[in-house]
Amino acid sequence: MPAHRLKKEAPYLLFVLPAFLIYTTLTILPTLTTFLYSFTNYDGLSPHARFIGIMNYVKVMTTGNVVNSLKNSIVYGFVTPLLVTLLAIPLALVLNGRMRTRNMQRSIFFFPSVISALFVGYIWNFILSPSSQGLINGLLEKAGAKKLLLLADPHQAMGYLILVSVWCTVGWHACIYLANLQVIPTEYYEASYMDGAGPFNRFRHITLPMLAPAMTTSVMLLITGNLKAFDLPFALTNGGPGYVTTMITQTIITEGVSANRVGFASAMSFIFFVMIMIVTMVQLRVMRAREENLS
Amino acid sequence: MKLRRYTPRTFILELIMLCLCAVFVIPLYYLVVSTFKSQAAIIQSPLGLPLPPTLDNYRRALEVMSFFRNFGNSTLITSVSVVLIVVFGSLAAYSIARRKTPLMAFLGFYFLIGFMVPVQTTLIPLFRIMKTLDLINRYGGMIFLHSNGCVFAILLYRGFIRTVPMDLEESAFLDGAGPFRTFWRIVFPLIQPITATLIIFNVMWIWNDFLLTYLFLSSTKKATLIMQVYNGIGLYMNDWSLMMPVLVLALAPMVIFYLLMQKRIIGGLTSGAIKG
Numbered sequence: 001m002p003a004h005r006l007k008k009e010a011p012y013l014l015f016v017l018p019a020f021l022i023y024t025t026l027t028i029l030p031t032l033t034t035f036l037y038s039f040t041n042y043d044g045l046s047p048h049a050r051f052i053g054i055m056n057y058v059k060v061m062t063t064g065n066v067v068n069s070l071k072n073s074i075v076y077g078f079v080t081p082l083l084v085t086l087l088a089i090p091l092a093l094v095l096n097g098r099m100r101t102r103n104m105q106r107s108i109f110f111f112p113s114v115i116s117a118l119f120v121g122y123i124w125n126f127i128l129s130p131s132s133q134g135l136i137n138g139l140l141e142k143a144g145a146k147k148l149l150l151l152a153d154p155h156q157a158m159g160y161l162i163l164v165s166v167w168c169t170v171g172w173h174a175c176i177y178l179a180n181l182q183v184i185p186t187e188y189y190e191a192s193y194m195d196g197a198g199p200f201n202r203f204r205h206i207t208l209p210m211l212a213p214a215m216t217t218s219v220m221l222l223i224t225g226n227l228k229a230f231d232l233p234f235a236l237t238n239g240g241p242g243y244v245t246t247m248i249t250q251t252i253i254t255e256g257v258s259a260n261r262v263g264f265a266s267a268m269s270f271i272f273f274v275m276i277m278i279v280t281m282v283q284l285r286v287m288r289a290r291e292e293n294l295s
Numbered sequence: 296m297k298l299r300r301y302t303p304r305t306f307i308l309e310l311i312m313l314c315l316c317a318v319f320v321i322p323l324y325y326l327v328v329s330t331f332k333s334q335a336a337i338i339q340s341p342l343g344l345p346l347p348p349t350l351d352n353y354r355r356a357l358e359v360m361s362f363f364r365n366f367g368n369s370t371l372i373t374s375v376s377v378v379l380i381v382v383f384g385s386l387a388a389y390s391i392a393r394r395k396t397p398l399m400a401f402l403g404f405y406f407l408i409g410f411m412v413p414v415q416t417t418l419i420p421l422f423r424i425m426k427t428l429d430l431i432n433r434y435g436g437m438i439f440l441h442s443n444g445c446v447f448a449i450l451l452y453r454g455f456i457r458t459v460p461m462d463l464e465e466s467a468f469l470d471g472a473g474p475f476r477t478f479w480r481i482v483f484p485l486i487q488p489i490t491a492t493l494i495i496f497n498v499m500w501i502w503n504d505f506l507l508t509y510l511f512l513s514s515t516k517k518a519t520l521i522m523q524v525y526n527g528i529g530l531y532m533n534d535w536s537l538m539m540p541v542l543v544l545a546l547a548p549m550v551i552f553y554l555l556m557q558k559r560i561i562g563g564l565t566s567g568a569i570k571g
Contacts, residue, residue, distance in 0.1 A: 013390070013398075019384060027443060030418075033420035094308065100309065107557055114553045118521055133338060135325055224413075234505075
């Protein structure tokens with residue numbers, strides 16, 4: 001670059017510098033290092049790490065606990081978004097209606113999104129606790145019924161976890177749809193009245209297609225957010241009972257940070273990264289294409 | 296539109312929705328009413344009103360949790376991080392959006408590629424980096440970690456700056472204003488809607504952060520409110536009449552923030568989420 005241009009560009013480069021340094025140190029460097037570690041038997045302490053090829057990746061895919069926690073993350077990461085989407089759209093439609101208390105209702109449904117996920121876990125523990133101190137079991141006992149296992153039930157724990165997750169995100173996502181509903185031009189609806197379309201057809205042919213942009217954003221936030229979730233499962237079930245709600249995020253931390261199996265955990269976290277990247281890119285591509293087809 | 300009337304059907308819908316709201320808030324209602332009851336009364340009538348209410352639980356909670364210290368820690372970490380995110384994010388986004396050089400184009404792409412990297416993928420090396428920089432267990436370390444949120448800020452700002460016409464900046468230049476002055480006086484006020492959205496969401500994320508704080512700030516003296524609750528969990532676990540008021544106290548600042556910012560939070564989704 002010639003000197004006078006460099007002088008002209010210098011202030012702008014300076015503007016980018018802080019963000020560049022922070023991001024490079026905290027995101028890019030560690031990601032590359034994780035990638036390198038994943039091909040070694042590094043344990044975090046010994047200075048003599050050896051290159052062991054794809055051994056860690058083979059080990060990740062053949063270790064029961066890891067594969068299991070990957071499966072859990074996938075179940076949690078896809079079922080929750082599906083349920084939230086199925087509930088958030090009707091909720092947004094209702095909250096966009098003519099009810100007198102709709103502003104209050106919006107605030108109520110949004111409210112759980114403000115609470116830290118850790119606390120959401122603790123609060124629901126009071127309710128779903130298997131001990132008779134828990135709200136549900138306490139009420140059941142008083143009614144003379146038998147106590148339930150609730151969070152301690154290996155067949156249902158994941159279900160409860162998903163339920164709690166839906167509780168604390170549905171209002172937020174309803175608001176994303178709500179924002180989108182408010183920019184649908186009313187002429188579309190007026191025209192459909194002329195054509196004598198019923199409410200179901202109006203929803204199918206106008207509302208739902210026009211909500212496509214909100215859906216792209218909402219579904220992306222939901223899937224990535226739930227795949228990356230750590231706090232809520234940690235606080236609600238701590239991965240249990242057994243390992244039925246252990247997420248890949250928790251396994252990465254126990255293996256890599258607590259157990260110091262750095263190489264092994266790095267392979268795991270790199271697989272996790274690639275998984276998120278593929279899911280996000282496919283989802284965005286599919287849903288953007290859908291947006292274009294519909295508009 | 297001709298549908299604006301309040302019909303009987305709307306009324307029924309409204310009733311149903313209000314019932315649904317009531318069910319929706321049961322967990323929070325249960326938490327709050329329980330804090331005014333003795334341990335025995337919590338078990339005896341879990342959903343009943345506290346009669347007579349007692350403040351004893353709160354007195355005990357304040358004794359065990361050094362609330363004001365933790366509140367101060369959370370406030371310090373959150374406010375400094377948010378300021379850094381806004382300043383660094385907007386400055387970088389301005390350069391990337393306005394300078395049409397190949398280097399800036401590359402930087403724009405560079406900031407985009409790391410956007411999808413989950414923090415868990417970076418954790419293990421991050422430990423060593425933070426250790427080398429001597430930033431573990433320090434306020435500065437937490438602020439540094441959270442300031443990485445400027446990547447998301449760049450993304451939002453950049454999209455918005457593109458929609459702002461350049462005329463004003465050009466005339467400022469002709470008047471002899473330098474790049475920083477132009478940015479600060481002309482551009483920064485114009486991108487205020489994004490700044491508001493970013494401040495609100497980052498306050499919520501950083502204040503509520505658990506994972507990074509859990510791994511990089513273990514000192515009880517420097518603990519944030521969220522961390523303090525986690526640290527004490529062994530202590531409170533079996534005494535719900537103590538744990539519940541601790542939770543309510545730790546939740547209170549965020550609830551107040553929500554009540555004050557409600558319109559902006561729900562409205563912020565309009566400006567941020569749809570265009571992004």
